[in-house]
Structures are given as structure tokens and as C-alpha cells.
Amino acid sequence: MEKILVIGANGQIGSELVEALSAQHGAEGVIASDLGANLHRAAQYEQLDVLDAVRMQRLIERHQITQVYQLAAMLSVTGEQSPLKAWALNMDGLLHILEIARERGQAGAPLRVFWPSSVAAFGPHTPAVATPQTTIMDPTTMYGISKLAGERLCEYYFHKFDVDVRSIRYPGIISYKSPPGGGTTDYAIAIFHAALRGDCYQCYLGPDTTLPMMYMPDAIRATIALMDAPAAQIRVRSAYNVAGLSFSPSELAQAIARVLPQFEIRYAPDQRQAIADSWPHSLDDSQARADWGWQPQADLEQLTADMLKNIAAQKIYASRVSGFIA
Ligand code: AKB
Numbered sequence: 001m002e003k004i005l006v007i008g009a010n011g012q013i014g015s016e017l018v019e020a021l022s023a024q025h026g027a028e029g030v031i032a033s034d035l036g037a038n039l040h041r042a043a044q045y046e047q048l049d050v051l052d053a054v055r056m057q058r059l060i061e062r063h064q065i066t067q068v069y070q071l072a073a074m075l076s077v078t079g080e081q082s083p084l085k086a087w088a089l090n091m092d093g094l095l096h097i098l099e100i101a102r103e104r105g106q107a108g109a110p111l112r113v114f115w116p117s118s119v120a121a122f123g124p125h126t127p128a129v130a131t132p133q134t135t136i137m138d139p140t141t142m143y144g145i146s147k148l149a150g151e152r153l154c155e156y157y158f159h160k161f162d163v164d165v166r167s168i169r170y171p172g173i174i175s176y177k178s179p180p181g182g183g184t185t186d187y188a189i190a191i192f193h194a195a196l197r198g199d200c201y202q203c204y205l206g207p208d209t210t211l212p213m214m215y216m217p218d219a220i221r222a223t224i225a226l227m228d229a230p231a232a233q234i235r236v237r238s239a240y241n242v243a244g245l246s247f248s249p250s251e252l253a254q255a256i257a258r259v260l261p262q263f264e265i266r267y268a269p270d271q272r273q274a275i276a277d278s279w280p281h282s283l284d285d286s287q288a289r290a291d292w293g294w295q296p297q298a299d300l301e302q303l304t305a306d307m308l309k310n311i312a313a314q315k316i317y318a319s320r321v322s323g324f325i326a
Contacts, residue, residue: 002029003064007050007097008071009042010034013116013170013219015178017069018042020220031063034072040178050093057100060111067227069114070097076120076275078182079143090146094153102161113165114227117151117239119212120144120184121169124278131280133241133287140278151238158237166226167239171212171283173219174303176310184275188213188252191265192307195256200264204272207250207265210281214244215298215306222294229292236287244296245303246282255304 004021008014009032018032022043032042035049046059050072060068072093079086094115101111122131123138139145150167157163172185180186187203194201214222222242226234247255253265288294298306 001025002066004030004067004069005060005063005065006030006032006069006071007048007056007093008034008069008073009045010036010039010178011071012175012178012180013173013216013223014069014071015040016175016216016220017071017223020224021069024224031059031065033059050096051089053092053096053099056096057103060100060104064109065111067112067114068097068101069223069227070094071116073116073146074143075181075183076118076141076143077184077186077272079146080141080271080275083142086142087146090143091149091153094150098153098157098163098165101163101165102157105162105164110164112227113163114223115150115154115165115167117147117167117169118144119169119171119279119283120275121147121151121239122278122280126280128279128281130282130284131241132284133236141275144278147239155238164231165237166234168222168226168242168288169239169283170219171214171242171244173214173216174307175216176307176314177216184272184279185211185213187249189307191249191252191256192304192311195260195263196308196311198262200266201253202266202268203249203253204268204270205249205276206269206273207253207267208248209273209276210246210248210251211276212243212246212280212283214242214296215303218244218296218298221297222288225294226288226292233291235291240288240291240294241283241285242288242294242296243283243285244298245300247300251300252304255300256308258301259304259308 027043038045
């Protein structure tokens with residue numbers, strides 16, 4: 001039986017991953033962990049600072065963990081506010097778990113590791129359309145630099161120490177359950193909340209800034225499918241491109257306006273524009289499709305309808321909108 005530890009369980013992806021893994025393995029098979037309190041009422045929860053390697057190791061031994069999802073990280077915008085902290089958190093968090101996995105593997109108790117990379121690992125010289133799996137990577141943010149370095153570490157630990165580590169280059173993830181934390185793609189969530197409040201949304205990216213995005217159910221499916229795939233099928237040990245959908249703020253605004261015709265958007269690009277401009281518009285994910293059967297499901301219309309319905313059902317944001325039925 002698998003025993004799974006999710007580090008960063010209070011975050012946007014972590015909270016939904018714990019739910020999905022508990023549905024698959026039973027709540028007794030999944031331990032959520034994060035810095036503070038058990039925000040999402042996980043059935044099993046341990047406080048853990050990803051920088052505390054000793055506690056991490058004890059916890060993994062005590063619970064006889066077989067799989068770890070190490071999701072704790074600082075994203076692109078907050079990373080630029082504190083670059084050295086972003087480097088320390090993103091790199092040491094990964095190194096600690098890779099070292100523990102190396103030691104456990106050598107002791108005959110192998111640990112499978114998931115670590116998230118990002119489209120932020122690409123840069124201005126990367127081909128922007130249908131970005132290939134293997135290409136130029138020259139990230140300009142500390143977050144992106146840490147993701148590229150992390151990818152190299154994952155491949156290194158796989159080849160050198162046989163650590164079964166797997167990774168995805170996440171696009172911007174869109175979800176309604178938990179807020180994102182300091183990314184460049186966060187506008188694609190905030191816009192729905194503004195629309196349901198009846199506010200004109202002031203977008204910090206220009207109207208034509210196309211970025212790769214993914215709806216959370218697709219992101220969770222991709223993550224678990226990659227971790228469940230037989231090791232022999234995983235031919236990429238840095239990180240896989242996975243595409244969901246690609247759209248610009250104006251295309252998303254038009255999709256929202258098809259449901260809420262009174263919705264308005266205004267554009268006031270700020271320093272986040274430069275980050276977005278250095279990232280791809282779309283990804284070629286043929287390797288993930290071939291190796292472990294990746295197939296995205298959500299399209300822009302579905303995503304828009306689902307986001308509006310679910311955020312409205314939370315009631316907090318829907319009060320000033322008339323004519324929208326959740
Ligand atoms: C961010 O915007 O920083 C993240 C990412 C694309 O990794 N959502």
C-alpha cells in the first residue's frame with residue numbers, strides 16, 4: 001500500500017491534490033503537511049518546514065512514506081520581491097527531498113518523488129509557439145532560474161543515484177477552491193472574482209499576452225497520472241511539457257462576457273508584463289502524450305462556465321451581480 005506525503009498541502013495545488021489522492025488511496029494513505037495550521041482539514045496532517053531536513057526525514061521514516069509530492073515553493077512575482085529567499089526555499093526544499101530519497105533508496109526503502117517545474121523555466125530565446133520539450137532555456141526570474149536548476153538536479157539524481165523523481169512544467173493553474181500565491185498568471189483567477197463582484201477588472205497584463213494555462217482538474221490528473229505511470233515509461237527525468245489551453249486576457253474576458261455581458265476589463269500592464277513576455281505562448285506536449293498518455297480535457301468555454309458557477313456558489317463574490325444563476 002502506498003503511503004503518500006504532500007508537502008505544501010495548504011497551497012493552491014497541494015490542497016486539491018490531497019483531496020484527489022485521498023479519494024484514490026483512502027485518507028489513511030495520505031499525509032498533508034505545511035508550515036502552519038491544517039487549513040483544509042486534511043484527515044492526517046503534520047506541521048513541516050521544507051527547510052527542516054531533519055524533521056522531514058523523521059516524518060518520512062515514522063510514516064514509512066513511499067511517495068512524496070514536494071510542492072512548497074515561492075512563485076514568480078513573490079520570488080522577484082525576495083530573490084534569495086526564493087532560491088533558498090525552492091532549491092533547498094528540493095535538495096532535501098532528493099537527498100532523503102537517495103538515502104532511502106540505498107537502504108532498500110525507495111521513495112518516489114514529484115516536484116513541480118514551471119513554464120517559467122523558459123525564457124526570451126525559447127521558441128514561444130509550440131515550445132518543444134527540449135529547447136533553449138534562459139529564464140529571467142529567480143523563480144524560473146530555480147526551476148531550471150531544479151530540473152537539472154532531478155535528472156542528475158535519477159541518473160547518478162537512481163532516484164525515481166518525476167516532474168511537470170506547470171502552466172498557469174486556474175482554480176476556484178484555493179487562491180494562488182504570488183504568480184504572474186494569477187490574473188486568470190482574479191478576473192473571475194472581479195466579474196462576479198460586478199467590478200471592472202484592471203488587468204496587470206496587456207490584452208494580447210497569450211500564456212499557457214491549465215484548469216486545476218487537468219493539472220491534478222496530469223500530476224497523478226505521471227506519478228502512477230510505470231517507471232520504464234518515464235523517458236524524461238527533468239520535467240515534462242504538459243499543455244492545457246492557451247489564451248490571452250482579452251480572450252478570457254470575451255469568454256466571461258459571453259456569460260456575464262455586463263463584464264468590463266481595463267488594461268494597466270505593470271512589471272509582471274516583462275515576466276509574462278519572457279514565457280511561451282503554447283507548449284508542445286507530444287512527449288508526455290506518448291510516454292504516459294497525457295490528454296487535456298478542459299476548454300476555455302467549459303473552464304469559464306465552471307469557474308463562474310463554482311465561485312458564485314461560494315456566494316462571497318456573487319452578491320453584486322444580477323442575472324447570473326449559479
Ligand atoms: C507563476 O505565474 O509564477 C506560476 C507559474 C507559471 O509557474 N503560476
